[in-house]
Amino acid sequence: MYAQMVDTGLNKVVDASQMSPQEQAFQARIDADVKVEPRDWMPEAYRRTLVRQIQQHAHSEVVGQLPEGNWVTRAPTLKRKAILMAKIQDEAGHGLYLYSAAETLGVSRDDLIDDLHAGKVKYSSIFNYPTLNWADIGAIGWLVDGAAIMNQIPLCRCSYGPYARAMVRICKEESFHQRQGFDIMMAMCRGSADQKAMAQDALDRWWWPSLMMFGPSDAESVHSAQSMRWKIKLLSNDELRQRFVDQTVPQAEYLGLRVPDPALRWNAQSGHYETGPIDWAEFQAVLRGHGPCNRDRIRVRKEAWDDGQWVREAAMAHARKRAERESRAAA
Amino acid sequence: MTSEWPLWEVFIRSQHGLAHKHAGSLHASDAEMAMKNARDVYTRRNEGVSIWVVKSADVVASAPGDREALFDPANDKVYRHPTFFPMPDEVKHI
Amino acid sequence: MNDNARFEFLLRMGDNALVLAQRLSEWVGKGPVLEEDIALTNVGLDLIGQARMWLSYAGEVEGAGRDEDALAFRRDQHGFRNLLLVEQPNGDYAETTARQFLFDRWHLLALGAMTRSRDERVAAIAAKAGKEVAYHVERSSDWVIRLGDGTDESHARMQRAIDGLWMYAGEGFLPDATDDAMAEAGIGPDLAALRAPWREGVAAVLAEATLALPADDFAQRGGRQGRHTEHLGHLLCEMQFLQRAYPDARW
Numbered sequence: 001m002y003a004q005m006v007d008t009g010l011n012k013v014v015d016a017s018q019m020s021p022q023e024q025a026f027q028a029r030i031d032a033d034v035k036v037e038p039r040d041w042m043p044e045a046y047r048r049t050l051v052r053q054i055q056q057h058a059h060s061e062v063v064g065q066l067p068e069g070n071w072v073t074r075a076p077t078l079k080r081k082a083i084l085m086a087k088i089q090d091e092a093g094h095g096l097y098l099y100s101a102a103e104t105l106g107v108s109r110d111d112l113i114d115d116l117h118a119g120k121v122k123y124s125s126i127f128n129y130p131t132l133n134w135a136d137i138g139a140i141g142w143l144v145d146g147a148a149i150m151n152q153i154p155l156c157r158c159s160y161g162p163y164a165r166a167m168v169r170i171c172k173e174e175s176f177h178q179r180q181g182f183d184i185m186m187a188m189c190r191g192s193a194d195q196k197a198m199a200q201d202a203l204d205r206w207w208w209p210s211l212m213m214f215g216p217s218d219a220e221s222v223h224s225a226q227s228m229r230w231k232i233k234l235l236s237n238d239e240l241r242q243r244f245v246d247q248t249v250p251q252a253e254y255l256g257l258r259v260p261d262p263a264l265r266w267n268a269q270s271g272h273y274e275t276g277p278i279d280w281a282e283f284q285a286v287l288r289g290h291g292p293c294n295r296d297r298i299r300v301r302k303e304a305w306d307d308g309q310w311v312r313e314a315a316m317a318h319a320r321k322r323a324e325r326e327s328r329a330a331a
Numbered sequence: 332m333t334s335e336w337p338l339w340e341v342f343i344r345s346q347h348g349l350a351h352k353h354a355g356s357l358h359a360s361d362a363e364m365a366m367k368n369a370r371d372v373y374t375r376r377n378e379g380v381s382i383w384v385v386k387s388a389d390v391v392a393s394a395p396g397d398r399e400a401l402f403d404p405a406n407d408k409v410y411r412h413p414t415f416f417p418m419p420d421e422v423k424h425i
Numbered sequence: 426m427n428d429n430a431r432f433e434f435l436l437r438m439g440d441n442a443l444v445l446a447q448r449l450s451e452w453v454g455k456g457p458v459l460e461e462d463i464a465l466t467n468v469g470l471d472l473i474g475q476a477r478m479w480l481s482y483a484g485e486v487e488g489a490g491r492d493e494d495a496l497a498f499r500r501d502q503h504g505f506r507n508l509l510l511v512e513q514p515n516g517d518y519a520e521t522t523a524r525q526f527l528f529d530r531w532h533l534l535a536l537g538a539m540t541r542s543r544d545e546r547v548a549a550i551a552a553k554a555g556k557e558v559a560y561h562v563e564r565s566s567d568w569v570i571r572l573g574d575g576t577d578e579s580h581a582r583m584q585r586a587i588d589g590l591w592m593y594a595g596e597g598f599l600p601d602a603t604d605d606a607m608a609e610a611g612i613g614p615d616l617a618a619l620r621a622p623w624r625e626g627v628a629a630v631l632a633e634a635t636l637a638l639p640a641d642d643f644a645q646r647g648g649r650q651g652r653h654t655e656h657l658g659h660l661l662c663e664m665q666f667l668q669r670a671y672p673d674a675r676w
Contacts (some may be wrong), residue, residue, distance in 0.1 A: 010618075065454030067626065071452045076667040076676035077494045078480075081450065082473045086375075088453050089466040096459045100356040103338060108336040109358065133675075134667055169355070173376070192674045238419045281346055308457025310582070311518045313334040314575025315360035320363065321574060336458070357460055360571070367564060371464035 002124045002148055003056040004213055006233075008049045018194045027056045030231055033134060035135050035161040045244040046230055047225075050160055051105050052121065053232060055112045058098035059123035063116075063297050065091045067131045074233075076134060082087035083180050090177065094170045101162040117302045125283065128291030129138045134196070135188045135202035141181015143203075143248065149174055150244050151214070163232070182251065203252065204260045211275070214241040225274040225277045246285065337363040338387040341372075343379035351383050359384075430606040431544070432487045434495070434613050437603075438535075440507035441555075443497055444657070447664050451515055468525070469559040478550045498668035500655045509525050510593035510649040510673065514658040516586065519572055519579070523586035524673030526565040526609060530626050531597040531619065532557045537616030547612055549577065566630045573634025584636050587598035595644030598623070603649075 016024060026051035029036070036042055060179030065088045072088060099109045115121045126144055131137065152174065155167040157243055188199040215237045218224035227233035252259050286294070336358040342351035354373045359365035365384040366423050373379065393401060416425055449469035456462035480493040491499075510528055515521045536558055539551035572583040598620040600608070607613030631638050647653065667676070 037395070039392060057613030069454040071446065072453050072664050073663050076498075077675070078473060078477050078497055080676060081446075082470055082477075085450055085453060085466055085470055085473070089375070089463055089470075092454070092459050092462045092466070093375070096357060096372060096463070097355055099339075099459070102357070108335060166355070187676055191676070192671065195426070195674050196670055224382040295635050302548075304455040304457070307455075307517070308461075309334065310576065310578050311457035311461075311572070312336065312360075315364070316334050316336065317579070318571040319573040334469040358458065358460060359460065363567065367567070368464060375463075375467070409556050 002060040002151065002213075003053045005218075005221075006049060006053040006056065006223060006227065008226045009045050010222065010226055012223055013225045013229060014045075024134055024204060030159045030229075031230075033159075034160050037161045045061055045226075046232075047105055049227065049230070050163065050232060051102055051107055051267070053227075054098055054102040054105075054114070055107075056124075058095045058102060058112070060127065061091045061095035062096060063123045063127045064113075064144075066300055067127055067129070067293075068133045068137060071134060071137050072306060074134070075137075080184070087177055087180060090173050093173070097166040097169055098163075099161075101166040103163045109195040113305060117298065117305065119289075119298070122287065123297075125286045125291060126209050126288050128294045128296060129205065129209050131291050132205070133198040133201060135185065136206070138181050138184030138188060138199065139202035139206040141177050141179075141183070142185055142251070142304055143206050144213070144233045145174060145177040145181060146248060147210050147213045147240075147244050147315060150180060150240050150247075151235075155232075157231075159231035174280060180231065185303070186254055189257065191326065198257065200257055203257050207260050208282075208288075210279075211241055211245070211278055214244065215282070216280055240270055245275055248316075249273050334361045336364075339369070340363075340385045340387050341369040342385070343369075343373055343377040344381035344387060345379055347380060351381065354378070356387060427543070428486055428488075430603045431604045431612060432483055432512070433571070434607045435479050435483035435486060435547075436506040438550075439483055439496070440505050441511050441528070441532070442472040442479065443476035444505070444660065445489075445511040445525075446470075446476060447660055448511065448513075448515055448521075449526075455490075457518055468561050468564070471561070474655065475554045475557070478553075482546055482550070493500075496666045502661055503651045505585040505653065505661070506651060507656060507657075508596050509645055509654055510590065510594070510596065512648070512654060512660060513590060513593060514656055517582060519582035519586040520574060520589065522565060522568045523533045523563070523583065523590050526630070527587075527590060527594045527627070529558060529562045529565045530623055531594075533562050534623055535614050535616070538619070540612070543611035545599050546602070569630055570634040573631070580612040581640050582658045583634065585637060587631065588639055591639040592643055592645050593639070594643060596646045596648060597676075599644060599646055601650065608635050663668065 014023070019027065022041060026041065026046075028042060036046075040096055053277070066085060068088050068091075072081065072084050073085050090135075099112060102112060103109060108223060112121075116123065133139070149171065152167055153172050156164055156171055158164045158167070179200070185202075188195040218237045222237065228236075249259060249264065261276045263274070265274050267274050289295070337360075338356055339355045339359055340356050343354040344351045354369075355366065357368050357372055359368050366382060369382045369384050373380070373384065405411075446469045448464055449472065450468075452462070452465055454462065456465055476497070477493050480496045484491045484493065484496055508531075509526070510524060513520070513524055533555065534654060536551045536555040540548055542548040542551065568582065569587075572579040574580070598616050600616045604613060604616050608615045628638050645654075667674070
């Protein structure tokens with residue numbers, strides 16, 4: 001997901017007997033679905049975990065602009081170009097809303113960005129795959145945004161007020177992203193043989209990474225269990241992945257595309273699709289930095305940030321000069 | 332000196348007659364930029380007809396620890412609500 | 426009045442918006458700060474919207490069955506009618522800002538005059554675009570002032586950008602036979618008359634920005650007649666790739 005395998009800094013789930021009275025009261029409020037707000041007392045581990053999770057999420061939105069940005073200058077029609085620009089702009093906005101949510105926890109956006117550039121924090125591995133043809137833009141909207149929405153809708157109910165509110169805004173805006181992706185896929189699948197081949201090629205390359213977005217099974221994970229107690233994670237990775245597969249396979253069939261999984265079959269008894277094994281070695285490799293685009297993505301973001309340094313400094317310098325002039329004039 | 336722009340809180344009035352509501356925050360080097368950034372970031376989908384921006388540092392907020400002292404005393408002043416006064420069904424327009 | 430002149434005139438307006446929007450789309454995801462990324466993309470989106478309106482209308486006036494996309498993606502560079510200014514590369518943020526500033530100020534004046542056009546479609550497009558461009562002018566002027574009157578480095582970069590682009594700034598005030606025909610028909614603006622208010626506005630902003638107004642008023646020209654700088658061909662290569670490579674596809 002946009003935030004993967006977030007470390008809580010704990011090695012086991014904290015149970016009530018180990019909690020201070022203050023922690024017990026905190027957990028009781030979470031259990032009662034009372035939102036935690038920035039100035040409320042919170043356990044340090046809760047705060048740190050949230051910062052990690054929200055910033056991973058924010059970085060994912062920001063880095064996520066790049067694979068789509070790769071095609072914005074080559075969009076095939078003016079309408080598609082406008083839609084894609086608006087969509088990528090939304091991703092920047094989502095990054096901004098999420099950084100703002102993290103900032104309520106006492107960290108600065110610039111520090112978070114430095115951490116990203118220094119490789120200290122991750123962003124979603126999905127963005128380390130390349131966009132090689134125009135149908136990839138369709139596939140990203142359809143599959144990647146589709147998977148993201150699956151995770152984000154429950155997060156609108158998470159325990160931390162500013163994060164939940166940011167997610168509400170993001171989900172509202174995201175609703176057009178998945179549809180525009182599917183719309184591109186439909187046009188490609190109804191188009192020429194070349195276009196249909198591009199669509200199939202895109203699905204072949206994005207299917208498995210999309211399933212990996214939900215992260216490895218977390219049934220046994222201490223971190224996930226703790227995050228679920230804190231209600232900053234609402235559903236398990238496997239649960240979300242299954243929902244995604246169940247929703248997406250019929251859509252692929254509608255498009256007339258073949259899902260690249262020979263083991264995929266409908267289980268009438270369970271009412272769910274069964275998939276073949278996911279190659280977690282690939283997932284781990286991409287996470288370690290061996291994806292096709294890890295290096296490029298960070299290099300481009302870092303260059304943009306470094307090239308912008310003098311602009312940001314100039315704006316502050318100008319604001320200070322103006323403030324000084326105004327206070328002199330008032331004196 | 333840091334070049335990080337200060338944080339601003341953005342309030343948007345969505346249509347005539349409604350109050351400004353907190354929309355989110357953003358960074359800007361000065362008030363004019365904060366206003367323009369608020370327009371570009373928070374009204375892309377016709378969300379607003381009026382914007383307020385306030386430096387986050389200038390917001391004075393109540394402390395969570397004062398919650399009981401500030402807000403609990405209102406709990407037993409039920410006579411402030413109209414439902415405290417039952418009216419006979421025959422009496423209209425009140 | 427002949428429709429060929431009107432077609433040319435509409436292409437000029439549409440191509441300015443299209444080519445500049447294409448340049449701005451190159452910035453997507455790479456701006457100096459998130460807020461600015463979002464704001465600059467809004468300008469690009471306004472311009473794409475304007476390009477679509479102008480080019481759709483141009484296609485109708487031409488009457489040869491070309492729509493906005495046929496005009497945007499299937500003309501070679503000699504068929505493009507934009508100002509040389511808007512095709513200049515993004516460079517650093519000062520160059521992008523200077524290009525935007527010099528163009529916005531021309532654009533707003535031209536659109537303002539066109540709201541009184543005798544061609545109702547032109548007047549309506551100009552009225553809608555004018556509102557958008559009024560905001561663009563404010564934004565780009567603010568940034569020229571911030572960068573000009575910011576740090577020593579930003580001042581030097583901003584002055585260099587203004588100086589470097591200055592020779593492309595005057596093209597919009599040099600009418601040719603097409604412009605004369607359009608002005609005479611009450612459809613297009615009297616371009617020469619826009620120069621004085623443009624200069625006044627630009628000079629005021631540069632003064633506030635502590636920047637020098639370039640002295641040499643020599644103006645490169647040719648873009649509006651289809652003779653471009655070397656940059657446009659590369660821009661079109663990228664922009665038109667899919668439509669050129671898959672001519673029978675529907676997107």
